[in-house]
Amino acid sequence: MVVLALTGFSAGCGHGSRSDSSSSSGSSGRDAHDSGTSTGGSGGGTHRSQPTHSPAPTPSPSSETARPLKDGTAVLISCASPDDPYATVEIRNPNGRDAVFTVKINFKDKRGFTMIDTGDQVSVPAKDTTTYRVAMASTGRLDEIDQCEVNPRATADR
Incomplete structure (x- = not known):
């Protein structure tokens, strides 16, 4: 019964805090919060790192590099x-x-x-x-x- 109370308490307190084991368990750089599911908290602690898989902006032709149109x-x-x-x-x-x-x-x-x-x-x-x-x-x-x-x-x- 004590184990059930601690498990229920742990799941209820998971919102707003993260244990060290859940923050280091993702191998892809994304945590449960980033994927849209909630399995261990919302990642509100200060130990959360930013994802390193952000795509770099793709270069696109700009008006500065494109020649102006002739009439x-x-x-x-x-x-x-x-x-x-x-x-x-x-x-x-x-x-x-x-x-x-x-x-x-x-x-x-x-x-x-x-x-x-x-x-x-x-x-x-x-x-x-x-x-x-x-x-x-x-x-x-x-x-x-x-x-x-x-x-x-x-x-x-x-």
């Missing part, structure tokens, strides 16, 4: 019309990696006033060209469009 070019292929309510633009990526470019297009009427001014983001693969179609926002005004203007500089989003 691309944009060329108007066709303007929106009542027959085809899309302006078609070709965007060229001069970079050796995929990039996202902002392409600006203005839809103008016969008097030269800008009816709609857009700025769309377009993803273009490395050293490639993408054809992008821009929808005319208001199809009721398609007959008023006289010309489309595309900024020839497609700005690389950095």
